[in-house]
Amino acid sequence: MTTTQLEAAVPEARATGRRTASVLSLAVFEARQLALQIPVVVLGLVYLVYVGHQLLGRDEGMDAYPVLHDADRATQGGPMLLCVALLACVHRAVLLDRRRGLEEQLSVLVMSPPRRTLAHALSVVPFAAGVGLVVGVQFGWAALRPGAAGHGSLAELAVAPLTVLLSGAVGVLLARVLPYAATPVLFVFTLAVVLTLVGGVTGGVHGVQWLWPTVGESGATPVPGELLGRPAGWHAVYLAGLTVLAAGVAALVAGGRARVLQVVTAAALAATVLGVNGQTPGPSASLQATRKAEAEHPAKYQTCVRREMSRYCAYPDWAGWTADWARVERRVRAEAGGAAATARLTVRQRIQEITDLTTDGALTTGSARDTVTVGTQWGGNRVPEFAVGVARVLVTGDEAAALDLCDARGVTTMWLALAADATPEATFRRLRIDDSLTGPAAVLTPDGGSMGVSAQVTEVVRSLFRDPHDTIAARVKAHWAELTSSRTTAAEAARLLGVPVPQGEDDCGNG
Secondary structure, X not given: XXXXXXXXXXXXXXXXXXXXXXXXXXXXXXXXXXHOOHHHHXXXXXXXXXXXXXXXXXXXXXXXXXXHHHHOHHHOOOOHHHHHHHHHHHHHHHOHHHHOOOHHHHOOOOOOHHHHHHHHHHOOHHHHHHHHHHHHHHHHHHHOOOOOEOOOOHHHHOHHHHHHHHHHHHHHHHHHHOOOOOHHHHHHHHHHHHHHHHHHHHOOOHHHHOOOOOOOOOOOOOOOHXXXXXXXXXXXXXHHHHHHHXXXXXXXXXXXXXXXXXXXXXXXXXXXXXXXXXXXXXXXXHHHHHHHHHHHOHHHHOEEEEEOOEEEEEOHHHHHHHXXXXXXXXXXXXXXXXXXXXXXXXXXXXXXXXOOOOOOOOOOOOOOOOEEEEOOOOOOOHHHHHHHHHHHHHHHOOHHHHOEOOOHHHHHHXXXXXXXXXXXXXXXXXXXXXXXXXXXXXXXXXXXOEEEEEHHHHHHHHHHHHOOHHHHHHHHHHOHHHHOOOOOOHHHHHHHHOOOOOOOOOOEOOO
16 A cells, blocks of 8 residues: 555544444434433333342242243343334434424534434444343343253343344334334334234244244243244344344435445345244254154153152253152152052153144153153142142052042042141142132142042041141051052041041042
């Protein structure tokens, strides 16, 4: 390069630096102005309160055992109202000069309309960073819990801040293409109508639903992370590309002609198309086959550990929960008598056969003897449900034989499951589908199904809770053979255990 060229390049570099600095300065100013807008302030506070309420409520029950590859996408929907507010307020900010009749005066400034457009698009970056921080706190709060299982995805966690950036870019684009005050309201309303109509026509087609910024797909019980089949990486590429594309088109509409702007906009278009192409196909045939195999033959995909007399088999994501299962199993076994007190059980985790991630269903129980099914959720009601599962296997030998226990075996099963519970009657009520403590009912089990118990069984079980634990425990062990026989009625069990004998027939009902 010659001396003359160097001398010419230095002022150009300085000018470029000044232009960049001026764009950033205006972006900072506009960001401060956005932070003062009432819709942004109100909906931002609503978002923070919503997240705070979620965090403070996640210290017990199933929330104490979060599955991280579900927790990451649970962060996506919270800031949607904030995004709507940012879209509208950015749109208003871009049109402020037009509304005040200052366009002609501003046109003589060094900062051109394309650069002002870019500054407005960048003004939402601090809000995206703030949402990203909140998302990090949400996920970190879940990940640091002792009962956390699975692994999160950075691509899933990036959706919320990317959606904020997209809302700003769309607000700028609408201001340049449709410079009318009512445009944001009409845009949001039209988008909602179109999405509703398209959703009704397509019936939730995979490729169509992934065009929306957030795709929660919640409702089903957790499944192993490798079976999710969510194109999270491609979706992040799609959102990033669409954001830059909207900002680039807005700058071009504002009169931008720089080669760099054209190249970046073209690259953003390519990234958007690439993201759409990557996220459009549904679950592959190989993934569907793996889903079916892991549901039907879980033993091939699990790791087993032995704790005392029993074996605990879990998918890799949930290996840390086996100690919790073991504590409940030991507690239930301690109340058993006869051979059940030393029976070698296998606790095996199972999942439902997956068609999508929004449909829940019962698990397929095992057919092997001395095998207890456990699911992919823990805490809350899942704990006593698992206790019922262990108890019915100790009493009957296998899960298939314990669909309806309307005789002495039902009494024994419920005693084993609840004898050491701090509030047995309240837990018994929660386990019954009808939430009652009288009459026949179906009792929830860990496979997502139920076990029928009769009105007589219900009455005897409640009577057992009124007597001293040690007294009933001794009688249960002394009469174990009779209490685990299908020929012993609930009334006879009451006599053996020394509690009031119920009246009526010993029949099952579904509550």
